[in-house]
Amino acid sequence: MIATKIGKKSGVPDNYTRLGEYIAAAEEKGEKLHQFWxxxxxxxxxxEDLDLALLEIEAVRRQKPDIADKTYHLVVSFRPGDQDKLTTDDLMAIEAEYANALGYADHQRVAGTHINTDNFHMHIAFNKVHPETLKVVTPHRDFKILAKVSREMEKKYGLAIDPGMTDGKERDPNKLSPAARNYESHTWQESFQRHVLKHRKQILEGLKKATNWQDVHQVLAEYDTSINLRGNGMVLISPDGQAMKASQLDRSCSKNTLEGRFGVFEARREKAQGKSKRRYKPRPLVRHRKTLTLWRRYLNTRKTLHRQPSLTSRALRSWKMFLLIETHQDPLATVLIIAHQEFLRTAAYGAKQSRRGPKNINLIS
Known part of the structure; x- marks a missing residue:
């Protein structure tokens, strides 16, 4: 089991009702609702009670108008085969264990399990505002809490084990975070974290030579990356708003270590000069020798539909959705769908099989 908190995106309003409806509808292509409570x-x-429940939840949340982030969205991903081991009561008990550990036992929430071709997973949307005390609860160091509960549930229900960062093992510096894996699973596009880790060696070499914060900003800008404060730490940010903890690049990039070298954090004083050495831009996770033709068609379709907003343009918000739609008229799309699913399965579960995927399919270099 992998439990992942889906953080609120900067600049995007907190919309609990929309999230609750999403969980109940299982909107992703090829996905269906399994259980809901x-x-x-x-x-x-x-x-059947969802509409009234959402009105009830919103009534509580409106009493805290000054709080921008009042939702804790948790996704619990299960390994293949785990679904058959769990009854509805088991799933609800697992959800309750996470709620208790996070301090949300008495909080309003909606939860549901989804089934799709990628994995079996559970969404839980907690209202962070207590319905009686109106206290807003935000768990501290929740990644440790989530890892602890996950290990306990795996043992209790005989599920496959997914060791986490807190299990005493040295973290693999090239391993993607749950948030980055989630992005790639939903879009089939290269995540910002994969882009950064691909150039990890060069970035760290540049940072070793830095003597102040402005040098740090310049090194990162060469890889289309910026750094800023967030919460109690620091994050690396992409041009399109994706973020990763700076310490996920390397422990030497933690806030304490960097401020120990350069003093209190300073924002960048001027824009980077010239073009980045390695730009981060949307690109598919895997490619066939003819992928470029489909990819260009996808980009052109998005550009055209962007000028004429519609339900279709919303449906084509990712490469994954485009491929699923294209299967009706282009056999290559079907080949690429299989390739992406195989790649993600191998990356997520470390299967002992070739990382090249089906014949004639190669990773983007």
């Missing part, structure tokens, strides 16, 4: 709402506990 509601907790701590007078409106009821079933999917």
């Amino acid at each position: 509601i907790r701590n709402c007078d409106a009821g506990t079933n999917i």
